């Protein structure tokens with residue numbers, strides 16, 4: 001089956017260091033633009049469902065606004081407690097001036 005990449009934003013909408021919440025196939029995701037490129041992750045913190053879209057992106061790390069857990073948006077791994085479980089990541093690519101995400 002062909003992989004289903006869906007356009008979620010224009011490149012110009014998300015400068016480096018910024019993030020954008022999007023909804024794809026009923027899932028709330030965040031598209032994050034780090035110095036290394038675009039990454040898509042779940043918008044929901046695994047600690048207590050905090051809204052990561054209201055958090056801060058610093059380098060490759062996103063910090064939850066609720067209790068300060070941090071995750072690496074390139075891998076989903078936990079960088080800082082109190083979260084223990086990683087967040088899910090999704091493949092992204094750039095096609096022309098669009099950022100596309102595959103939620104599988």
Ligand code: FES
Pocket residue numbers: 045046047048049050064065066067068069082083
């Ligand atoms: S809900 Fe994110 S750190 Fe608690």
